[in-house]
Amino acid sequence: MENHLPFEKPIMELRNKIDELKSFTDEKDIDLSGEIEKLEQRLEQLEAEVYNNLKPWQRVQIARHPERPTTLDYIDSLFEQFIELHGDRLFGDDEAIVGGIAFFEGSPVTVIGHQRGRDTKENVRRNFGMPHPEGYRKALRLMKQAEKFNRPVICFVDTKGAYPGKAAEERGQSEAIARNLMEMAGLKVPVISVVIGEGGSGGGLALGVANHVHMFENSWYSTISPEGASSILWKDASYAREAAEAMRITAGDLKEFGVIDEIVREPRGGAHHDPKEQMAILRKTLQQSLKDLLVLTPNELIESRYEKFKQMGTFEESDF
Amino acid sequence: MMIKDLFSKRRKYASMPAEREQPKTMNEGVMTKCPKCKTIVYTKELMKHANVCMHCGHHMPMTPSERIDLILDTDSFRELHPHMVSADPLEFPEYKEKLEKDQKKTGHKEAVVTGEGTIGGTPVVLGVMDPAFRMGSMGSVVGEKITRAIERALDLHAPFILFSASGGARMQEGILSLMQMAKTSAALKKMDEAGLLFVSVMTHPTTGGVSASFASLGDYNFAEPEALIGFAGRRIIEQTIRQELPEDFQTSEFLLKHGQLDKVLHRQDMKNVLSAIVQMHT
């Protein structure tokens, strides 16, 4: 892994050392297998130590890793005959959100997700996965189409947030997000949302009003990004690590708050360490969700979705 | 690490972004200075004009009870769930204290007052947000009270009118505050399906998570003049796009020009227009 994260440095160093010893063994014909075995045990220990105790900020870093699989990667591996559909029919096509129709396990579905770029060039084209109103309106158009043709909707959430720009405001960023929240609540077909990376505020939630909401082990979902929270709390964005802890934004936290259904396990170190295994894990999650939801009537789908969000919140009530 | 520990590190505790300048009362409240044109007027006279400056038309803040008196038929209001109070799910430093302070300051327990009443004799359900309470931010209580108000309107088959004023989702309640956007919007979908009327009136300021949920979902979306309405904060947008924004950016008038509002409503016309709309839907 070339692109390792700062907290992975000790692991990388140890791994390099083992590689050195191995090549030394080959070149010099000296038997260092005992030494190598010891170091390999140490590596195993170290990996377990680091990866089994990830801190919120470390998870945020994994969620943002440039090699982390994106929406289109999941679509390519888990769906067949994907046909991408473009445009909101009102203004334009926002490439920060992709969507279309495909087969999942032989049945047609609509699949939609935030799409960040996998390199700088693609990030520019996709606006770093931060949608404008037309992105949300395209998503809604495709969801309504799914409803018409009675197929489930699967959404992948992966955005730092809706784009804070002048044009976005002029074209009604607020209204576009609000409309999605309202219309998703009323969809007569099963809706599944999976937070695969970053779940940035209203911009993430706008694809998140689902019957089942799942969240990857190393993803975050929050009212405000760690940097944003840091700026507000300390007038300084550099306390993002502290804010990530304070704001309780990890999958485990959200499960505790009753906001998500399942935590989707990731291969050790994160999805990018073994994308193939990640695909297999996600496939199982989606299979199970669809199986559970496809037996419900349209009315049951709407009512259970309503009740799900209705119970979210915490307050005290007295008679006086 | 607990969030409490972070605050003990002597980092400067920053407050929320500054609000618009407030009207100043003088001579023990007898006079009030308009923050826009700086004219000093009799407070009593100002109140007769619904807190609108008689010289420049500037709309100054109203309390929920002043708003209720302005809109509903006299003595028709009955409040719903006045005693619901916020919990502190993140154990956020000073949150409880700040809530208590604003409860004392405003006389109500949270940033929205909801209830039933009549307008021109027709029953309606009304919600009024209070920007003086935690900047009108939306936590679990605000979301729940608005949702219950909508459910009440569904039961009564009555219109729902909401005056919004909010800085957005309440950060101190974390993800639960974000989810109130979904909860309230889902309730409005039920009203929509039932063919019931929802009128949204945006007042200064209506931003962030409130603007991106129920406030934008009216069958009719109105706003008071010169209110600040938008999704993202001006400063964040300027930093992102690295250009200066026009002075009227994210005002009611700006939104109207860009097709995002049905109408900008002067406070003095508010009751008549709302009354007419309610009559047209009974």
Ligand SMILES: [Zn+2]
């Ligand atoms: Zn004035």
